[in-house]
Amino acid sequence: MLAIYKKELRSYFNSMIGYVFMAFFLLIIGVYYFFNNLMYHLANFEYTLSLISFIFILLIPLLTMRLMAEENKQKTDQLLYTAPVTATAIVAGKFLAVLTILSMVMGITCFYPLILSRYGDVQLSSAYAGIGAFLLLGAAYLSMGLFISSLTDSQVVAAVISFVVFLFTVLMDGIAGMFSSDNKTAVIVFSVILVLICIMLYKMMHNLTVAIGVGVVCEAVLLTLFFTNPTLFDGSVRKVFSWLSVNTRYDNFTIGVFDLSAIVYYISFTVLFNFLTVQVIKKKRWS
Amino acid sequence: MVEVKNLSKRYGDHLAVDNLSFTVDKGQILGFLGPNGAGKSTTMNIITGYISATEGSVKINGVDIFDEPEEVKKMIGYLPEFPPLYPDMTVKEYLYFVADLKKVEKKKRKQMIADIMEATKITPMADRLIKHLSKGYKQRVGLAQAIMGYPELIILDEPTVGLDPKQIIEMRELIKDLSKNHTVILSSHIMQEVSAVCDTVMIIDKGKLIISDKPENLSTRLGATGGLRLSVKGDKKVIFEALKSVSRINKIVRHAYVNPGVVELTVYCNENEDIREEVFYALVKANTPILEMQSLRMSLEDIFLKVTSSSKHSSLQEADGNDAEESVEKEVSSNAGDI
Numbered sequence: 001m002l003a004i005y006k007k008e009l010r011s012y013f014n015s016m017i018g019y020v021f022m023a024f025f026l027l028i029i030g031v032y033y034f035f036n037n038l039m040y041h042l043a044n045f046e047y048t049l050s051l052i053s054f055i056f057i058l059l060i061p062l063l064t065m066r067l068m069a070e071e072n073k074q075k076t077d078q079l080l081y082t083a084p085v086t087a088t089a090i091v092a093g094k095f096l097a098v099l100t101i102l103s104m105v106m107g108i109t110c111f112y113p114l115i116l117s118r119y120g121d122v123q124l125s126s127a128y129a130g131i132g133a134f135l136l137l138g139a140a141y142l143s144m145g146l147f148i149s150s151l152t153d154s155q156v157v158a159a160v161i162s163f164v165v166f167l168f169t170v171l172m173d174g175i176a177g178m179f180s181s182d183n184k185t186a187v188i189v190f191s192v193i194l195v196l197i198c199i200m201l202y203k204m205m206h207n208l209t210v211a212i213g214v215g216v217v218c219e220a221v222l223l224t225l226f227f228t229n230p231t232l233f234d235g236s237v238r239k240v241f242s243w244l245s246v247n248t249r250y251d252n253f254t255i256g257v258f259d260l261s262a263i264v265y266y267i268s269f270t271v272l273f274n275f276l277t278v279q280v281i282k283k284k285r286w287s
Numbered sequence: 288m289v290e291v292k293n294l295s296k297r298y299g300d301h302l303a304v305d306n307l308s309f310t311v312d313k314g315q316i317l318g319f320l321g322p323n324g325a326g327k328s329t330t331m332n333i334i335t336g337y338i339s340a341t342e343g344s345v346k347i348n349g350v351d352i353f354d355e356p357e358e359v360k361k362m363i364g365y366l367p368e369f370p371p372l373y374p375d376m377t378v379k380e381y382l383y384f385v386a387d388l389k390k391v392e393k394k395k396r397k398q399m400i401a402d403i404m405e406a407t408k409i410t411p412m413a414d415r416l417i418k419h420l421s422k423g424y425k426q427r428v429g430l431a432q433a434i435m436g437y438p439e440l441i442i443l444d445e446p447t448v449g450l451d452p453k454q455i456i457e458m459r460e461l462i463k464d465l466s467k468n469h470t471v472i473l474s475s476h477i478m479q480e481v482s483a484v485c486d487t488v489m490i491i492d493k494g495k496l497i498i499s500d501k502p503e504n505l506s507t508r509l510g511a512t513g514g515l516r517l518s519v520k521g522d523k524k525v526i527f528e529a530l531k532s533v534s535r536i537n538k539i540v541r542h543a544y545v546n547p548g549v550v551e552l553t554v555y556c557n558e559n560e561d562i563r564e565e566v567f568y569a570l571v572k573a574n575t576p577i578l579e580m581q582s583l584r585m586s587l588e589d590i591f592l593k594v595t596s597s598s599k600h601s602s603l604q605e606a607d608g609n610d611a612e613e614s615v616e617k618e619v620s621s622n623a624g625d626i
Contacts, residue, residue: 003387
């Protein structure tokens with residue numbers, strides 16, 4: 001794992017990507033910090049961070065696009081998968097490498113609240129909790145980017161798909177609000193999602209019976225639930241969509257609340273996607 | 288050392304490897320021979336644990352690759368068809384990374400990398416970026432990667448592709464050197480390479496094992512075609528008349544002229560019969576001197592073509608039997624065309 005970690009980290013700083021990422025990220029944070037905190041005398045650095053969570057959409061794909069896609073393309077995956085390391089170690093090494101780069105950026109921003117505290121009363125604990133949560137938010141995006149990168153052997157495809165998916169998670173909150181909260185809409189929306197999942201299943205497994213079987217069984221469960229207990233579905237679309245809304249979990253931190261559920265959410269999200277990446281690598285062997 | 292049993296790999300409806308079984312002893316060099324798409328790379332990928340088999344088992348030193356992949360991967364060095372190189376690293380960086388990846392002890396690392404670079408003759412390239420190297424050097428860096436950690440089993444997929452003739456000879460010598468301390472499996476579609484290096488040759492086609500033997504046995508086993516190639520000075524009619532007196536000759540094929548007054552021909556007899564003396568005396572009697580006489584023997588190349596081009600080579604017996612006659616005739620007539 002350490003070998004892959006070191007290799008990845010070195011490759012970011014051998015090429016320009018590592019520097020570009022850090023420079024651009026720090027520039028944006030710096031600009032927002034300057035205007036919000038220094039010019040307009042706002043004491044909350046965590047609030048400034050919440051304003052710039054959108055740059056993850058742009059910058060994380062830059063960092064994660066090459067992680068697995070490039071290995072697949074250069075056929076160096078053959079070296080990794082035939083070396084005495086587990087798939088988990090490979091994914092962990094790669095994930096920790098990108099996480100380290102993000103941590104470097106967040107590490108530098110740790111000075112910002114300190115600078116503010118020289119000019120007045122700043123609640124440092126909530127500022128640092130905000131920085132920590134922001135790092136975890138980034139980690140969630142990184143794990144998703146790593147997962148998407150493992151699905152393809154083209155960096156560009158990985159970057160574009162990551163970008164679209166990230167954009168979707170940000171817009172998710174707004175989209176969820178547009179659905180009416182009655183239970184019939186919910187059943188229809190879930191059925192559509194089910195169909196999409198079945199199509200994806202078919203694409204991945206090339207097995208029509210399994211895909212249709214899963215679809216029919218799940219739809220049957222869905223309808224039985226609907227007819228036996230329709231109130232279960234009230235407002236459920238919003239609930240489900242907001243599960244996927246990664247960004248809104250940060251909101252509590254901006255008002256100085258240490259939201260443990262958000263921390264748990266981010267960590268489980270990250271673990272889940274890293275787990276999925278490991279599965280993609282393992283599946284490759286069996287295809 | 289290596290034990291492969293009933294290995295099959297299926298991609299949808301396509302059977303890439305079909306019930307392949309073989310064993311390799313310690314210190315041996317096994318050569319896979321086969322046309323492109325015969326399943327050589329697939330088999331190697333399965334042995335190294337890169338892909339899984341649909342059926343069958345691979346055991347290395349008694350350990351199954353499916354049960355304990357990490358344990359087995361420690362014993363294997365693999366050079367795939369495309370050397371797995373990172374273009375943005377220097378050769379040295381790359382080899383350090385590989386040593387790290389293969390868990391070579393820190394103390395030994397420096398010495399081992401220096402030794403391997405020396406053995407594969409890439410020391411002068413140590414500080415160059417891999418993307419700037421020629422194909423031949425890339426191949427050697429790939430080989431260096433495979434030897435790293437001195438695994439017991441080294442698997443090389445077409446190791447000499449892209450090398451110039453001098454490098455090919457060097458590569459062969461290197462592989463022979465390696466076999467002193469390692470077991471080697473290599474694949475190739477080039478005959479001389481396999482016959483020059485390997486202890487055992489396995490010819491596979493369409494995922495099936497067609498024949499497996501020592502290279503020298505292969506040519507005696509399949510190469511005995513029973514016949515002579517002759518250049519005789521004299522008149523065509525006289526020579527044919529004289530040869531007809533040799534009763535054991537089954538067939539005479541005349542080739543195109545090279546020199547006026549010299550007849551080039553091939554005579555066939557039953558396999559394992561020696562008609563050289565009879566032919567000699569018959570032609571002496573006719574007063575037509577023999578300029579050249581040569582027993583027909585197939586080269587590995589011919590054997591390879593023979594066994595892979597016949598459509599119904601489900602077993603060795605068939606290839607040995609009826610098909611042989613047919614292919615030999617084809618081979619001879621194509622030779623005639625050349626002359």
